[in-house]
Structures are given as structure tokens and as C-alpha cells.
Amino acid sequence: MSILEVVVLALIQGLTEFLPISSSAHLILPSVLLGWQDQGLAFDLMLNIGTLSAVLIYFYREVSNMSVAWVDSVKNKKHSQDSKLAWWIIWSTIPAAAIGFLGKDYIEVYLRSGYVIAITTVVFGLLLWWADVKATQVKTEYQTGLKGAIILGFAQALALIPGTSRSGITITAALMLGLTRNAAARFSFLMSIPIIAMASGYDLLKFVLSDEYVDWPSLVLGAGVSFISAILCIHVFLILLNKVGMLPFVIYRLLLGAALFYVLAS
Known part of the structure; x- marks a missing residue:
């Protein structure tokens, strides 16, 4: 891969992992518009490590307190x-772990089309807008409860459908449960830690079993860019969330969905 491809793909990973705008919807664009090839297992692994490191470092105090x-x-x-x-x-x-394990092959075969991604980008964007408008915003993440956590878990499982957005659907569900915007985002980010860790472990296993060529400079650059972009994204998103709400992200998703429909139909 060229340096441009590495930087662009790493930025997409770092920004869209935590913003409610769908990483899969963005990752399809370089391949469709520019004809870029799949980046390979090793690159996926390093991008996941970059974003995982970002959320662990940003929420170091919370993770440490919870662990103890x-x-x-x-x-x-x-x-x-x-x-x-x-x-x-x-x-x-x-x-998400159970459904992902059992349904991964079905998802890979039947739900990775561009039209599925375009539809889910729009539909779940509108659902995010509705949840934000109707939200009571009275609970912190410490008031989620076991029932709420399980509901959020099934919401996270929906993100296995490309275009849904893991952060988008979990924040949507958390708002419906009465969490504040900030609490919804924080719970969503904390939920991402075990999921990204499991995805990294799965990619690591596949990589170890493969004979893929390793371009270490590209991998290190990709991990670094995804780490920096992810940690900045988390910080800015949490600052702006109560000021701008979800509407800008909803509008962006609708425009992105429309762009995907146009590109796919061309």
C-alpha cells in the first residue's frame, strides 16, 4: 500500500470507530471510488490495536477503577x-460475541453488499435522530442496570450488520434507556474495549495461521495514525456532544447514504 492509502484508511478507522457514522460505510468508499484493494489481515490487526490503545488510554482511570x-x-x-x-x-x-461467532459467515456472505450498507446508514441514522429527540437524559452510565446493559449488548450485536455503526446503535439504545448523551457515549466507548480486543485476537489468530507478507513500516504508520485520530476523536466528541447533539451526525449519515446509493447506481 502507498503512504496515502495507509493514512486514509487509518484515519477512517480511528474516526469512524467511535463516531456514530458507520466505519463500514466509509471503508467501502475507497474501494468503490478509487479501486483500492483489501489491506490484509496484518493491517486490520494493527488498526484495531491503535484504536484499542486509544480508548484504553483515554479511559485509563475508569478502566483501572473498574478492574480493581x-x-x-x-x-x-x-x-x-x-x-x-x-x-x-x-x-x-x-x-455481540455470541451472535458474531455464530453468524459471522452468514453476515460475510449475505450482508456485506453496498446497498445493505447504504440502507442501514440511512435507517439507523434516522433512528439515532429519533432517540436523541425523545431522550429524557436523566441517567448516568452508573445507572444503566443489568437489564439496560443486556439491551445495549443486543444493540451492539446489531452493529454486526454493516453500515449500522457500533457506536451509533449503542448510543441510540442508551438514549432510549434514559442515559444522558455524555453517559451514553461513555458507556458505548467502554463497551468497545472487549469487542475491539476480541476482534484483535481473532485477527491475530488468522494472521498467525496465514503466510501473509508483513510491511512493518506501513503497519506501524497505520497503527499510529489510527491511535492519534481515535484519541482526538473521543476527546472532541465528548466535548461537543452536549453542545451540538446528534443532529449533525444524523445529517452526515443521510448525506453519506445518499452518496452511496448514487455511487452504487452509477
């Missing part, structure tokens, strides 16, 4: 807000 509290809840049966949040994150991961 979770261990205490297991060893000493003592529960706190942080231990409950950690358990909710674990429970919210199960639906």
Missing part, C-alpha cells in the same frame, strides 16, 4: 458503582 473493583467483587463479594459497571460491560459484550 471487579476483582474485589469476585474475591470478597463487595460491590461498588465501579464493580457493577464492570459487570454490566461484561454482560453487554456477550450478545
